[in-house]
Amino acid sequence: MKKLIKWISLTALTLLIQSLILIFTGIKTNLFFLLIFLFIVDYYFPKEQKKNISPNEVYPLIFFAFIGFIEDLGQEIIGPSIISKSITGYLLIKITNQFFFTWSPPFKGIIIFIFTLLDEFISMVIVMSFFNLDFEHFVLLKEIFIRALINVPLGLFISWGRP
Amino acid sequence: MIKKSSIISLILITTFCIFLIFYQSKKEIILPKFYFSQLLKPLILVKDSIKDFLLLKQENAQLKKQIFELSLKENYYSSLVQENKRLKEILSLKEQRxxxxxxxxxxxxxxxxxxxxxxxxxxxxxxxxxxxxxxxxxxxxxxxxxxxxxxxxxxxITDPNFSVSVRIERSRAEGILSGKGDKCVIKYIPLEEEVLVGDRVITSGLDGIFPEGVIIGAVKSSDKRKGLFQIIEVIPMQPENKIEEVAVIKRG
Incomplete structure (x- = not known):
């Protein structure tokens, strides 16, 4: 129960920070992905995995879907972020389960960057496929790229010293 | 190792969402949009206030600068108007004389x-x-x-080395006016001549230098206590610190 409250509080805090950044700077960020990353750092990094204390994968998936749902609530379309967050979260769990990776800061940075891009890309493809929305592709890609770049130092910060 | 349960969960979530998105795209399901920013309205107000304050500060500085520039321009235009007025007066004098x-x-x-x-x-x-x-x-x-x-x-005319033959316009009494620093005095007007405060003093033209009838000033006071003549103080009509243009006229 404590853990549930902790993660719901963190979700609310992430939403608040993301909204504040948007209000004060006009920059759209993808901090929810960092929340997923933090969750995985907490429960799935090799040290914890070795201790065999990681939870099963269904509850995390539901949590990722919940994060995606919260994100989608602000978009008027429910679904794209649920799918993207679930898929990227799941793949991230699978990556962390591989013992042959050395989780050095550069590697973590690359993973954060690639998975943020993947998350954004899945969501973008779904919206573009189902809805007749006009996008300026270059601008959209640039924004996605910037969001991924922003996540790298923040992700390294929240996972500093781990594993 | 891939767990069956997690794969099934992922597929279920994805499928459900795909259906949801499909029906949303067909407008068969319309979900309300949550404006999280509405929850943060007080913060937005604070942000707008800060922004307004900074803008006002900047605007204020710009306006102050503009006021300063405008006041400089106004002073310049007002000096031009004054100069124009003076030149017109001088020109009219030239037409008269x-x-x-x-x-x-x-x-x-x-x-x-x-x-x-x-x-x-x-x-x-x-x-x-x-x-x-x-x-x-x-x-x-x-x-x-x-x-x-x-x-x-x-x-x-206020210089002590200056002197001119003058006449009291009203009484026609004649004397010699000379400078005394910041004023002038008329000498050699007998005691019996009536000189009143405010009498206008004009040139008499008797010295052969100044033409007759040019106004010099007005009588400020008359002292009859010393000697045979009155000592009359005169205030020049033209203050010496306000001379900007002068007309030069020939010898009388």
């Missing part, structure tokens, strides 16, 4: 510490000669004491 040689602009105060003089930008090249009188629309200013091709020096 046919003996005006030139109209000069005051370019500096006197160069020596012993004499009270001013310099004008007209000289012998413009027909000015020594001992010519300098007047304004208000009255006599002084006389030319030195002439150069492009400039002349005028000895002011």
């Amino acid at each position: 046919k003996d005006i040689v030139a109209i000069g602009k005051v370019i500096s105060k006197g160069s020596t510490k012993y004499l009270k003089t001013i310099w004008i930008d007209k000289g012998s090249a413009h027909g000015i000669k020594k001992d010519y009188s300098a007047v304004t629309t208000n009255g006599l200013v002084g006389k030319i004491v030195s002439v150069y091709p492009e400039s002349s020096e005028i000895l002011l």
